[in-house]
Amino acid sequence: MNQKKDIRALTKDQLRDFFVENGDKAFRGNQVYEWLWSKSAYTFEDMTNISKETRQILQDNFVINHIEVDTMQRSSDGTVKNAIRLYDGLIVESVLIPTGTRTTACVSSQVGCSLDCLFCATARLKKMRNLNPDEIYDQVVAINKESLLYYNHKLSNIVFMGMGEPLMNYNNVLKSIEKITSPEGLGMSPKRITVSTSGVPKMIKKLADDEVKFNLAVSLHSAIDEVRTKIMPFNENFPLKDLKEALEYWYAKTSSRITYEYVVWNGINDTREAIMALVTFCKYVPCKVNLIEYNPIDDGDFKQAKPQVISDYISILEMNDIIVNVRRSRGKDIDAACGQLANKS
Numbered sequence: 001m002n003q004k005k006d007i008r009a010l011t012k013d014q015l016r017d018f019f020v021e022n023g024d025k026a027f028r029g030n031q032v033y034e035w036l037w038s039k040s041a042y043t044f045e046d047m048t049n050i051s052k053e054t055r056q057i058l059q060d061n062f063v064i065n066h067i068e069v070d071t072m073q074r075s076s077d078g079t080v081k082n083a084i085r086l087y088d089g090l091i092v093e094s095v096l097i098p099t100g101t102r103t104t105a106c107v108s109s110q111v112g113c114s115l116d117c118l119f120c121a122t123a124r125l126k127k128m129r130n131l132n133p134d135e136i137y138d139q140v141v142a143i144n145k146e147s148l149l150y151y152n153h154k155l156s157n158i159v160f161m162g163m164g165e166p167l168m169n170y171n172n173v174l175k176s177i178e179k180i181t182s183p184e185g186l187g188m189s190p191k192r193i194t195v196s197t198s199g200v201p202k203m204i205k206k207l208a209d210d211e212v213k214f215n216l217a218v219s220l221h222s223a224i225d226e227v228r229t230k231i232m233p234f235n236e237n238f239p240l241k242d243l244k245e246a247l248e249y250w251y252a253k254t255s256s257r258i259t260y261e262y263v264v265w266n267g268i269n270d271t272r273e274a275i276m277a278l279v280t281f282c283k284y285v286p287c288k289v290n291l292i293e294y295n296p297i298d299d300g301d302f303k304q305a306k307p308q309v310i311s312d313y314i315s316i317l318e319m320n321d322i323i324v325n326v327r328r329s330r331g332k333d334i335d336a337a338c339g340q341l342a343n344k345s
């Protein structure tokens with residue numbers, strides 16, 4: 001049995017303590033920490049300024065559970081999808097999305113998902129486990145490398161919109177963001193990071209209490225409880241009035257505008273009543289709305305609403321001074337678009 005510990009589960013102080021306990025200098029901990037995080041070393045052998053003996057001690061006590069890019073696919077629109085193999089053989093997916101001068105990484109936070117949205121392919125996998133902070137961080141590092149390789153510049157943005165519900169893996173997601181934003185990690189600005197949630201009120205309040213500096217997006221899809229519960233059954237336990245209260249709390253503490261993600265479907269939320277309910281919901285806290293194109297996931301129960309309905313949404317929202325963007329799908333040909341991540345290939 002492998003009793004070795006995942007070295008990246010240790011804080012910098014714990015690593016420094018390990019060296020002191022083993023008769024070395026605490027400073028050695030800083031060096032190794034730098035190899036593990038900002039230099040993303042895959043093996044102890046890579047740590048060239050560490051002596052052979054010390055590397056052997058590390059080898060005897062720890063493992064580096066690095067992710068591996070198992071397969072990589074490129075879409076005709078330039079989107080890149082990675083199937084990532086984790087240390088225990090499970091697979092998650094992450095995506096690189098180029099737009100103009102930017103490249104955005106879309107990363108996963110869980111293997112499968114804790115929630116049960118009827119229109120999402122990931123929900124069908126069920127949740128198998130949470131990802132560790134280093135597994136999330138590694139996805140970003142891998143995509144950053146691909147961004148440099150294919151687009152000649154570093155990754156500019158990160159969205160937690162891959163597989164899983166980030167707020168159901170709260171601690172690990174926050175730890176990964178700490179590493180991504182730290183100068184000892186990738187040194188990215190938190191303003192370039194967006195965490196997307198289906199709307200877990202208690203955890204949204206916790207984010208506010210923790211004074212996070214990244215952006216928050218909420219997958220709303222309906223501002224009417226009965227409709228939302230039908231397509232996102234967990235809404236029964238987290239109704240819209242709780243979500244509203246949590247978002248008000250978030251805004252009071254952070255002054256950071258919310259993004260609502262919203263797909264318009266035939267026969268579900270394509271009525272005037274649905275539009276007006278969204279307008280009312282948008283008045284609670286400063287926000288913008290991203291209307292997302294629907295990506296069909298096989299069985300065809302859900303169909304994107306007619307263009308006229310989408311235009312009605314846009315004009316009524318704009319009439320009410322609400323910012324609205326239409327988001328086209330990316331990477332559909334390789335099942336890399338929103339809601340399509342389901343480890344198909």
Ligand code: SAH
Pocket residue numbers: 119120121160161162163164165166196197198217218219261263292293294295296297338339340
């Ligand atoms: N669980 C989080 C993170 C996943 S983000 C959340 O729900 O926000 C994935 C985004 O894609 C969410 O806004 C989700 O509602 C949306 N989505 C899911 N399935 C989709 C589909 N088939 N077509 C378009 N968008 C979809």
